Amino acid sequence: MHETGLSEAIVAAAVRRAAGRRVTGLRVRIGGHAIDPAVVTQGIQVAAAGTVAADTAVDLVLEPMTVRCHDCGHDAPVTDHLAMVACPECGGVDVDVTGGDDVVLESITVDGAGPGGR
Numbered sequence: 001m002h003e004t005g006l007s008e009a010i011v012a013a014a015v016r017r018a019a020g021r022r023v024t025g026l027r028v029r030i031g032g033h034a035i036d037p038a039v040v041t042q043g044i045q046v047a048a049a050g051t052v053a054a055d056t057a058v059d060l061v062l063e064p065m066t067v068r069c070h071d072c073g074h075d076a077p078v079t080d081h082l083a084m085v086a087c088p089e090c091g092g093v094d095v096d097v098t099g100g101d102d103v104v105l106e107s108i109t110v111d112g113a114g115p116g117g118r
């Protein structure tokens with residue numbers, strides 16, 4: 001994983017979108033990654049230091065991958081590594097793991113009302 005580069009990219013995108021306004025909130029959707037949200041949050045806050053997003057709140061939306069079983073048709077979110085290699089429902093190993101392996105800056109909140117706020 002490249003959490004540092006990831007965090008910097010998210011911050012860079014947010015700063016660009018803010019167009020000079022102060023960023024007070026970031027909503028980031030993370031698909032598929034088995035990463036520690038606290039690490040990502042901290043990485044974003046570190047990357048945001050000294051930018052208009054320095055005081056931003058970070059809201060992570062984690063979207064786990066899903067596994068689809070060809071044996072029983074079960075469709076389930078992947079909650080652990082075992083579920084990626086065998087169906088949690090019937091134990092079948094003919095499974096497909098699907099789902100985003102993407103990180104998307106879903107939305108930002110900017111302080112458009114001038115100074116004040118938090």
Ligand SMILES: [Zn+2]
Nearest residue numbers: 069072087090
């Ligand atoms: Zn199954």
